[in-house]
Amino acid sequence: MQKRSSFLAGLAGLLAAATALPAFANGEVNLYSSRHYDTDERLYSDFTAATGITVNRVEGKENELIERLKAEGANSPADVFITVDAGRIWSAQQDGLFQPIQSEVLNAAIPAELREPEGHWYAFSMRARVIYYDTTKVNEPPKTYEELADPKWKGKVCVRSATNIYQLSLLAAIIETKGEEAAKSWAQGLKDNLVREPEGGDTDQIKLVAAGGCEIALANSYYWGRALRKGEEWAVEAKDRIGVVFPNQEDRGTHVNISGAGVAANAPNKDNAIKFLEYLASESAQKYFADGNDEYPVVAGVTTDSPIQQLGTFKSEPVNVAVYGKNQAKAQEIWNAVGFK
Ligand SMILES: [Fe+2]
Structure with a gap:
């Protein structure tokens, strides 16, 4: 089924190229995107x-955009x-950069916890924050x-800095589900277990496990998928050494985060912006969108070719991802209070 739909999509692309359709016939859409992956062209x-x-793109780093x-x-040409x-x-x-939209297509395709309740933005792929461990030691x-x-993991855990958005969002979710007090003692306990002061990004933590410098790491799923897909030497060597756990499968589910998009405030x-978002929820687009960064599609039933699929399926936490923003300041306050760098 998957092969067939990508074949048809390919055929559509060839036909369009062969007949040289005037691409501007139905106008344009201007994307501001922090994505830049090989699958984006298709x-x-x-x-x-x-x-x-016509799709016009402005690409840049998240915060620069x-x-x-x-x-x-008000003069921004950005549509999406x-x-x-x-x-x-x-x-x-909160900075007023999105406008809310109504779309039956998006509401039907994207699970409620993965879109902003008023339609300001929607998730189009997701990543899990998973536990990596050294199978030769643990x-x-x-x-x-x-x-x-x-405390049994004292001096064995490596995690990136708490100033990073991924760590802020994770703690924000814990605040939501377990309350501030529990979140604070968890943050303290995690800090006490660190093998070293936080340094580097998520990939550096996985590499440290691979090199035997840390037994347990916390990092996003796609970093491992990307390293395997690219056949990076350290990952190929460590493939059997590194184990991956989707946390909390027996209770609330694994913390996930998203790649998302919304219609720009002054589109x-x-x-065309709404049409583009609805297109992103289609099966073929879901596959490209998720595959580009070894993420998981958000639309049920869509799978990808990423090595990350070999880790199997998992249950994700049902908290609405908008909560990560709402609790972000509190999360930063807690990380600071326990002295987590
Ligand atoms: Fe990342």
Whole structure:
């Protein structure tokens, strides 16, 4: 089924190229995106082939694009803003960078916890924050986020800095489900278990496990998928050494975050922007969108070719991801209070 639909999509692309459709016939859509993956070319060209709408792209780092949108204000040509992490997207929403839309297509395709309740933004792929462990040293790895704070793992855990949005969003979710007090003692326990002061990004923590410098790490799922897909030497060597646990499968589910998008506040091509978002929820677009960064599709039943699929399916936490933004300041306060760098 999957092969067939990508074949058809390919055929559509070829036909469009062969007949040289005037791409501007149905106008354009301007994307501001912090994505830049190999699969994006097909993602965008398929949309143009299907609708005749030209896709113009401005690519940049997450926070640079946010600053640019703010600076452009009412004169911004942006129709759609695509970026990662619900905490960051929520902040952009608070800055007035999105407008709410109504779409039956999006409401039907995207689970409720993965979209902003008023339609300001939607998740189009997701990543899980998972536990990596050294199978040569650990027989019974932690099964939950809570266990990462258990003193039995003292001096064995590595995690990136708490100033990073992924760690803020994770703690924000814990505040929501377990309350501030429990969140604070968890943050303290995690800090007490660190093998070293936080340094580097998520991949560096997984690499440290691979190199035997840390027994347990916490990092997003796609970093491992990406390293395996690219056949990076350290990952190929460590493939059997590194184990992966989806935390909290027996209770609330694993913490997930998103790549998301919404219609920009001053979109000059609003109708095309909505069409583009609805396209992102289609099966073929879901596959490209998720595969580009080894993420998981958000639409039920869609799978990808990423090595991350070999880890199997998992249950994700049912908390609405918008909560990561709402609790972000409190999360930062707690990380600071326990002295987590
Ligand atoms: Fe990342």
